[in-house]
Amino acid sequence: MNTKIESIKKLRLFLLKHIEGLSVEQLNEIPQDFNNNIIWNVGHMLSAFQSLTYKRAGLPEKIQENYFKPFVPGTKPEQFFDGETIEIIKSLLVSTIDVFMIDYENKIFENYTKSEGIERTYNIEVATIDAALDFLLYHEGLHIGYILAQKHLV
Numbered sequence: 359m360n361t362k363i364e365s366i367k368k369l370r371l372f373l374l375k376h377i378e379g380l381s382v383e384q385l386n387e388i389p390q391d392f393n394n395n396i397i398w399n400v401g402h403m404l405s406a407f408q409s410l411t412y413k414r415a416g417l418p419e420k421i422q423e424n425y426f427k428p429f430v431p432g433t434k435p436e437q438f439f440d441g442e443t444i445e446i447i448k449s450l451l452v453s454t455i456d457v458f459m460i461d462y463e464n465k466i467f468e469n470y471t472k473s474e475g476i477e478r479t480y481n482i483e484v485a486t487i488d489a490a491l492d493f494l495l496y497h498e499g500l501h502i503g504y505i506l507a508q509k510h511l512v
Contacts, residue, residue: 362491363459366407366498370451373400373502376509377448382441389511396508397439399501401429401447404454406497410476410490411458415467420457421450431475462487 377385377396385397394402405426408419419426425447428437439447461467467487476484476493484493 360459360462360491362488362495363455363462365495366491367452367455367459369495369498369502370403370455373505374448374451376506380509380512382439382444384509384512385444386435386438387512388435389508392504392508392511393434394504395435396505396512397444397447398429398433398435399505399508400451401425401439402431402433403498403501404447404450405429406431407454407458407494410473410484410494411467411487412461414473414484414490415470415487417466420454425450 377400380396386395388395404421406429408421408426409430412419427433428435470485470487470490472483472485473490476482480493482493484490
C-alpha cells in the first residue's frame with residue numbers, strides 16, 4: 359500500500375474519532391470568527407480530494423454531486439446538513455480512500471493534468487498524482503486543524 363494514501367486514511371480515521379459524539383447542530387454551527395463549520399470542512403476534504411485526483415486526471419468523481427458541489431473551494435456553508443447526510447459524508451471519508459487506493463494501484467491517473475490554481479495560490483507545482491497526494495496530506499491536515507479548533511467552540 360502507498361504510504362501517502364495510508365497516511366491520508368489514518369488522518370481521516372483520526373478525524374472521525376474526534377468528531378464522534380458531536381450533535382448535528384454542533385457539526386453545522388459556524389463558530390464566531392469562522393466562515394465555515396465542521397461538516398463543511400469534512401465535506402471540503404472530500405471535494406478537494408476528488409478534484410485533485412479524479413477530476414485532474416479527466417475521470418469522473420467517485421461521489422455524488424450533492425456531496426461534492428457544496429464544498430468546492432470558494433464555497434461556504436449555505437445549508438443545514440441533516441443527520442443522514444452527515445453520516446453519509448463521514449462514511450465517504452473512508453470508503454473513497456479505499457476506492458482510490460485500488461484505482462491508484464491500477465494506474466488510472468496516467469493522464470493527470472497540472473493544477474494551475476494550486477501553483478498560483480501556494481507556489482507549489484502539482485503536476486502528477488503523487489504530487490497531488492503530497493499536497494493533499496498538507497491540505498487535509500490544515501482542515502483537520504480547523505475542525506479541532508472549531509470543536510472547542512461549538
